[in-house]
Amino acid sequence: MQSIPGLSARDVVGRGFEKIANGWAKIVPTAQNQLVISALTVVDHCRFSATARIQS
Incomplete structure (x- = not known):
């Protein structure tokens, strides 16, 4: 990705x-x-946490 x-x-x-x-x-x-905003926030946080673990 550029x-x-x-x-x-x-x-x-x-x-x-x-x-x-x-x-x-x-x-x-x-x-x-x-509820939708809360769910999107949780999904966003989980995805970035997983990405950080993968990049470590």
């Missing part, structure tokens, strides 16, 4: 998750939206 100077892969993925969460906020009721 990198863009000043922008890490983690930044790009984080922005992607933020866009998904914002998209859900527009179509899903507030209570359900919070």
Whole structure:
């Protein structure tokens, strides 16, 4: 994967998750939206934890 100077892969993925969460906020009721955002945060954290372990 090529990198863009000043922008890490983690930044790009984080922005992607933020866009998904914002998209859900527009179509899903507030209570359900919070569950989706929480789930995306957990998935994001687990993926980066696994990536860090693999790279170690």
